[in-house]
Amino acid sequence: MAHAPAAAVIGTRFWTVPVARAVVALVPAALITFxxxxxxxFGLLVFGAFALVSGLVIAGLSWLTVRDARDRTLFVxxxxxxxxxxxxxLLLNAGGLGFFLYLVSVWAAVTGMLELFAGIRLRARDRTARNQVARDLLIVGIFTAVLALTFLLLxxxxxxxxxxLGAYLAIVGVYxxxxGVDARRGLASSSTDSDTP
Known part of the structure; x- marks a missing residue:
């Protein structure tokens, strides 16, 4: 499995994960903007709804689309x-600014590192040009880690x-x-290529 193509590790339907995550990020981004x-x-309520739904989407869809058990565990x-x-x-939405900054920072640091680690693991397995999924995981992981640092330093x-937070959600949602569109094409072509002798 160490040299298996990306589609063999994560499955050809993994593209649904970034697409669903995009929708989940863009809705609160619009709420904050307008x-x-x-x-x-307000920040805690919006972040809480986003983090809860996003967490359910990532865990649920990854469980269905990631084939490798160790990688699936990272996403879950x-x-x-x-x-x-x-x-x-959501429960402690009256916690104030300090709690908001602390909670978002911890969430961003932990999930950013997990996403970076998942991207590094996937890239090590498939170094071909069509492995856009690993690149996308790495980039979103970097965006999320930068959010953690920004909240800590500002x-x-x-x-x-x-x-x-709204700007982060908008950028990550669009990305x-x-x-997701790129992954759908890339994973479909990986699957077709791996089926041919």
Whole structure:
């Protein structure tokens, strides 16, 4: 399995994961963009809903589309972290700016590292040019890790922080939508190529 093509490791229907994640990210991005209330409580509610739904999507769809058990565990773990962070944000939505910054930072650091690790593992298995999935995992992992660093380093300010979360969700949502379309083509051609002698 160490040299199996990407489609053999993650399955040809994995493209549904980035597409669903894109939709889940773009909805709260629009909510933040078109809402004048950028309070910490609003940020926690929006982040909580996003993290919860995104975690369920990642865990559920990855369980169905990732063929390798170790890789599947990474994605499911990433989903579980999202669900836990989402539930905490929703239940403790009056926790204030400090809690918002801390929770988003921890979520972004953990899920960003898991996504980076999944991308590195997948890239090591398939170094062909058509392995866009590994590249996309790495890029989204970097975006998410940068969000964690930004929240840790910037001076605390609710409007700026909630706005940055909205910008992150918009960027990642658009990127994942494009990545899903590319993955659908790439995984389909990998599957066809692996079927031919």
């Amino acid at each position: 809402n004048a209330n950028h309070s910490a409580q 773990l990433q989903g579980v972290v999202g669900v836990v962070a989402g539930v905490l944000a 001076p605390p300010h609710a409007v700026v922080s909630v706005g940055l 994942l939508a494009i990545a």
